[in-house]
Amino acid sequence: MSRSYSGMAHVPFPIKLSARITSDTVAYDILRGKPELGPTEVSAAAWFTDSRAARHTVQEDSAAVADGVLTLLSWPNEGHLLEYYR
Numbered sequence: 001m002s003r004s005y006s007g008m009a010h011v012p013f014p015i016k017l018s019a020r021i022t023s024d025t026v027a028y029d030i031l032r033g034k035p036e037l038g039p040t041e042v043s044a045a046a047w048f049t050d051s052r053a054a055r056h057t058v059q060e061d062s063a064a065v066a067d068g069v070l071t072l073l074s075w076p077n078e079g080h081l082l083e084y085y086r
Contacts, residue, residue, distance in 0.1 A: 016049045027062040027069040036063050044080050047073060056080035 021028045024046035026037050039061045044053035047060070056079055062071040075081060 018047055018049055021069075022046050025062070025071075026060050027071045030062055030064050030069050041076065044075075048080075052080060052083045055083075 021031065025042060026040050030036060039059050041057045042060045044056040044058045047053070047058060057076060058080075059074045059076055060071060061073075062069050
């Protein structure tokens, strides 16, 4: 299951999320009973499938909700996104 999200602002290219939550994410840890950490910097490759992601980080803020996890991702800098224009 692959999903693309572009948020509220227009993003002129698809940002493809990984189909599975990987062990490199805070969300993964929360699903396995570990405590929430608040905003945490993780590799963008933990969330996104493009080849550029491994060179960048995202800010992950994940919280337990009902029987799942709600995650907000943001970029501490836009380098990952700007590589789409090169």
